[in-house]
Every structure is written in C-alpha cells, then in structure tokens.
Amino acid sequence: MKQDLPDALSRPASTPPDGPPAALDALLAAQREAFLRDPFPAWEARARNLKALRDVLFAHQDALAEAMNADFGQRSKAEVALAEFVVLKQEIDAALRHGARWMKPRRRPVGKWLLPGRAKVMPQPLGVAGIVVPWNYPLLLGASPLVCALAAGNRAMIKMSELTPRTSALFEALIGKTFARDHVAVVSGDAAVGAAFSALPFDHLLFTGSTRVGHEVMRAAAANLTPVTLELGGKSPVIIGEHARLAYAVDSLLLGKTLNAGQTCIAPDYVLLPRGQEDAFIARARTRFAQLYPDFANNRDYTSIISARHFERLTRLADEAQASGAQLHALGAHDAAARRFAPVIVTNAGTQTALMQEEIFGPLLPLVPYDTLDEALRYVNARPRPLSLYLYADDAPTVERVTRETVAGGMSVNETLMHIAAEGLPFGGVGASGMGAYHGYEGFVTFSKMKPVFTQSRLNARGLVAPPYGKRFGLLIRLMLKV
Template sequence: MKQDLPEAVTRDSLDALLAAQRDAFLREPFPTWETRARHLKALRAMLLDNRDALAEAMNADFGQRSKAEVMLAEFVVLKQEIDGALKHGTRWMKPQRRSVGKWLMPGRAKVVPQPLGVAGIVVPWNYPLYLGAGPLVCALAAGNRAMIKMSELTPRTSALFETLISKAFERDHVAVVNGDASVGAAFTALPFDHLLFTGSTRIGHEVMRAAAANLTPVTLELGGKSPALIGENARFDYAVDSLLLGKTLNAGQTCIAPDYVLLPRGTEAKFIERARTRFSQLYPDFTSNGDYTSIITDRHFDRLARLADEAQEAGAQLHPLGVHDAATRRFAPVIVTNAPADGTLMQEEIFGPLLPLVPYDTLDEALRYVNSRARPLALYLYADDARTVERVTHETVAGGMSVNETLMHIAAEGLPFGGVGASGMGAYHGHDGFVTFSKMKPVFTQARFNGRGLIAPPYGRLFDFLINLMMKF
C-alpha cells in the first residue's frame, strides 16, 4: 500500500524516505528491462495524460506561461527522451566486452552497467517538468530509485507533480519533496548514491560542498554567460532571427539562452533594426500576447530592470523592442550596446531578455574574448565557412555548441548535455544519462587454464625471463 505524503518535511522524514528507498533498492538491486520499461511507460502516461493540468499550473505560477512553449520545450522533449530510452534501453543494459591485453589472455573482460541505488534530483523553477522528469528518465532507465526536490518558486506545479508522482509510483521508488530553501539544503546533504542539481553557479558551490561531506558523486548543471558569435560572412538576418527565438523562449529564463552576442563591428545598428522588426512579427500586440512568458516573480523582474538601469547609468545604450509591464511582469527584450565590460550585466548570468552586443574586428579578437571568461554552458556560432566552424569548435571550450542554431543541441537525442568548469560538471540525456546514473562495473574473469602461476613467488630465473619478455613486446 502506498504511504501518505508527509505534511511537513523534516531532516528526519528525509532520512526515513532515503532509508526506505535504499531498502527497496536492496530488495531489487538489478531490475529487469521489462520492469524498467514499465516504469518509464508509467511516467510517460502520467505526463501526457495530465499535460493540460500541468501547463495550467505552470501558467498560474508564472502569471503567464505560454502553453505552446510548455508543450514544445517540456512535453515534446520529455516524450522523446522516454521514447529513446524505451527504444535503446535493452542495448544500454548489455555488458560491453573489453580487451584484456595479450598477457592476460585467455581471460575475459567486460563492463557491466549496474544501478547505483538512490538518486537525488534538484529541480529549478524555469522548466520544472523537463528538468525534473528528464533526469528521472535516465535514473529509471538505469534501474534506480529517485527522490526529487522541486522548486518553491513554482508551488502549484510542484504540488501537482508531487500528487501525480505519488499516484504513479510507490513512495519507496520515486518520491517528490517540496519545501523552501532550508528543505533544499537538507535534501542536498543526504548521502545519495548520485545527486543531480540544476541551478545557479552560486548555489552549485553550496550543493557540491554539501555532497562532499558524504562523498556523493554529483552532476551539476549550472549556467554562466553563454556567448553567441556571428561570423563575418554569416547569414546575418538568419542569425538575428535565430538568436531572438532563443532569447525570447521562456522570456530568456533559460540556462542555455544566449547571454551576449559577438558580432562584426559596425553591424550593431543592423542587428537592432532586424531584431525589432522580427520581434514585432513574433509577438504582435505584445502587452496582450499569450505566446510570451512572464518573468517568474517581482524580485526577478526588478533585478532585470536594475541590470538595465545600472548599465545605462554606466554609459550603455538601451534599445527596447517593446514596452515592459510590471503589473504582468512582461519584460520586453532589450538590446544593449556599449555595456561596460566590468558591469554586472557583463559579469553575471542575465537569465532574462536583456541581450548585450559586443563588436569585434577579427575572429582572433572574438575568440580571445570568449576564452578570457569562465567556460560557458553553451556556445552558439553562426557561420557557413568550414574554417571558421573548425576554429571555433577547436579553440573554445563550452558545455555544448550549436552551429547556425540556438538552444537546439539540448534537444538532440544522442547528445550529452552538461557544463564544464563554472557552468557545471557531468552530463546526462540519452545513453550518457544512463551511464551517469550507473556504475559501469569492470569485471575480469580468469580462464580455467592460465599463466598466473608463472609470475608468482618465489621469483627466480623464469620470472626474470618472463618480465624481460613482457618489456620487449
């Protein structure tokens, strides 16, 4: 019988929940693929059957969250993730044969994917379903149990997700935990077998410190300032249109949204003009347009306004593409030129529809600009010539990269998603997510007839001969 969800979350209740999941895991430490597939199908049915209710909850949490965006950016990609796991999971589970080397023949070696146990998943507010259920898909495909901490900034979505999960899964299999930042801190301090956190770089430091106390392995999906680089001979209008799509999705509240644009010097006015024209086509009647998402809270709205004001006071020029509405928290995109390099706008992740332009004279200068900063979660290049694509690919380091596109690398089924350096560590999605939530256990099997006794004590002339022979070949 399913247990009732606790009315209040305490450290004791979290400890008890983890213990119950670990006990359940030990009773079934290696679920068959049929069992795992049944769980994945249950998750898929729960999400798709309740997509309208979940979209309505998100809309209420944001004040205005585009339902079209929710269907595209949350449900379509989640369905693809689940369908991909169902299609490839039996292959992912198979042991992988490995070489033993000539001196251990005729022994055999393999790597056996093994469930880790109980995974902890910490979910941010900006894509609460995709960033909660996405890692869960990987954890379930790998045969694990999971505890999920949802964001307190999306209370309706988080509460509904908790209710739906409790109906689809036993609590000792998958459980959702809701609560404020103190609950989140207690959650990340639990001795999980793996912890995946999605959020800011600042909180990522705290999560890693908490996990270190238990030597819990972590996957950190953070953020940072993801650059976009428009090459000298790029299809300029296409690049502007594409970047605007990436920057306005979820009103820029996306960890891989382009944070600033490097473009050939002298093309700034052309960029602004094209962006203004295109924005009016994408979102006509902006103040009442239902396709544009609101900023999540008044505090976040005020922060964006403050970033713009501070940049302007320091000498930057603001080029708004529409009119803000504080009452509904609709923040129209603002192109920013001449932003001081040491200002907050150019130092912190923006996480909203402000887009600074940084002109460059040569590709070398643009690459130096990117490489002088912390390694980003994403990098976007607009170029058609192979030489530029090759140079940017090989001479920059980023969590992921898209060429002539924005955001879409995260939706590519076979690509891992993850950061590097300040933008995170580890990766998931698809097979890489299966590996993240598995112990890829190396297993060596000795042959019945083998030469192990030839290199055992007491060492003598035969041993010396064999060692010399090994050194030569």
C-alpha cells in the same frame, strides 16, 4: 493515489510534520532498503516504469501547463508543449527504444598477458538518485533526469522548486499516484529543505540551478563523497561570423532569447558581432520581434518573469548598465504589474557592469563588437567556460576554428538552443557551467556504475608470476617489458 489532484493544486506541496531532515533521512533509508530487495531490475520492469511515467504526465499535460501558467503569472502553453513535453517525450522514447541494449554488458580486451581470461563492463544501478529541480522548466528538468535514473534501474528522490508551488504540488501528486514512495518520491520546501536534501548520502546527486548554489550543493555532497552532476549556467556567447547571414542569425537567436522570456540556462547571453553591424542587428531584431509577438501588450505567447524579485533584478541590471554609459534599445514596453519584460538590446555596456559579469537569465541581450575573429575568440576564452556557445557562420574555416578553439558545455552552429533537443547528444556543462552530463546514453551511464568484471580462465598462467621470484620470473618480466 495518495491525494486528490485538485486538492494538490490548491495548496503547497507537502512539508513533513516531523521536520524535513528527519523525514528525508527516513525516506532515503526506505528507498535504499527497497533497492537492496531488487538491486538489478530486468529491462521489462524498467520499461514499465518509463511507460507509466510517460502515461501519467501526458494524460495531465493540460493540467501541468495550467499549473505552470499560474506559477509564472503567464506561461505560454505552446512553449510548454514545445520546450517541455516534446523534449521529454523524445527522451522517454529514446530510453524505451535503446535501453535494453544500453544495459547489456560490453566485452573489453584483456591484453595478451591475461589471455584466455575475459573482461566486460556491466552497467549496474547505483541505488538511490537525488534530483534537484529548478523553477524555469519544472517538468522537463524534473522528469528528464528521472527518465535516465529509471532506465538505469535506480530509485529516485526529487526536490522541486518552491517558486513553482502549483506545478510542484501537481507533479508530486502525479508521481505519488504512479510510483510507490520507496521507488520515486517528490519533496518540496524552501532553501532549508534544499540544503538538507543536498546533504543526504545519495548514490548520485543531480542539481540544476545557478553556479552560486552549485558551489553549496557540491560542498554539501562532498561531506558524503556523493558523486554529483551539476547543470549550472553562466554567460553563453553568440559569435556571428564576418560573412554570416545576419538576418537569419538575428531571427534564430531571438527565438532562443525570447523562449520562456530568456529564463533558460542555455539562452544566448551576449552577442559578439563584426563591428559596424550593431544598427543592422537592432533594426532586424525590432522587425522580427514585432512579427513573433504582435500586439505585445496582450500577446499570450510571451511568458512572464517568474517573480517580482526577478523582474526587479533585470530592471536593475539594465539601469546600472545605462548609468555606466550603455544604450538600451527596447523592442517593446515593459509591464511591471504583469511582470512582462520586453527584450532589450544593449550596446556599449561596460565589461565591469553586473550585466556583463552575471548570468542574465532574462531578455536582456548585450552586443559586443569585434574587429577580428581572433579578438572574438580571446574575449570568449578570457571568461569562465560557458554552458553553451552559438556560432553563426557558413564558411568551414570559421566553424572549424571556433569549434576547436573554444571550450563549452555544448555548441550549436547556425542555431540556438537546439543541441539540447538532439536525441543522441549529452547535455552538461564544463568548468563553472557544471560537470557531468545526462540525456540519452550518457544519462544512463551517469546513473549507472559501469562495473568492470574480469573472469579468469580455468587454464591460466597466473602461477608464472607468483613468488618465489626466480630466474623464470626474471625472463618473463623482461619479455613482458620488451619494447
């Protein structure tokens, strides 16, 4: 182990003394050299790496939860267990259960004219993966892509967020205790370090964060033609069907909106509901929120907003909407000193307000009434494609229409957030909400080169289509092109 864990918690994560760009270049070179010495690790080695990662993180579960709590000011320990450790354990367990099968070559047809040749697709490690981690779920969004990269046989460099310095320092220490630095390395630093990191010529770069920064990351990666997976955000809509169970829908999506105080990339961002149901929605939300978080001012299950700047932004979004004619329906009292922002239902918000244009990333929830499902679908489809879409409906025609007639990174029906926890589903965005996907098999593929390999038979007809081209060639070509 390269550093003592208590010391790692008491100070920011390391900044290289010779300057971030030079140190990052050297680290990448060391990892690439190490990869070339072992370019195709056996499954047994990959499984050992995954088990080592699982063991060290879960052995320090309480310490990681405490570090996150200190970084946020108040982060629910129960939420950390549910939303970070449970999902992460499932990801690791799935990789251990299926990874040996994932890495086996798969036979592919060659077509009749290439017989008796053989074809296969061989999953091959890419080399060195770069992973950029946001602050909102620092463990899950750092370790989950790492699981995919390790299962695929890669090395990895991980850039943690400067907004969670204690968690970043502890994560760096734990990874340093478990892996050689030329295998998995964690780096920390400000936006300048992040920019230098994104500009490295990785074999693959996975970034999780805002759409705005995603543009910058993609521009930086383009200079090296580095392939990217971008897990961005956007405004994830909820559609409540005309005959949906309203109380159930409110209860369900309130859980998704209050988890991590709405600081979740796939949190519901606005609700389309049948006109006239707004008052019933608000009343049910008040009742349910009081049940979920009794004695809200002192409740330890509700997470604080990450920083004063983020708290002020949410306040500004609400105030601007209200000044433009919107009504605010707070479900509790805010506490700026503790950065506790109670959920606020917003009605009559103008479409041009920042609240309705920007990803909210907090517990503000606008309601948008509609008269017909056609109108609701037009509203969703007139906007950038979201990372997630949520539908509450029990009738098959509505479910079928919304599923077919919208495009989103992922979708849950009669549920909120849970598609991200489904073991067999890929997670990723589309359009402005991102590109590429990971989790499970799709994560293994993301960090692999699915290498096509054709093997020619000793006895073959290749000479029949070689120059000089004559009458026999012409007859054969006509036969091959015959409809």
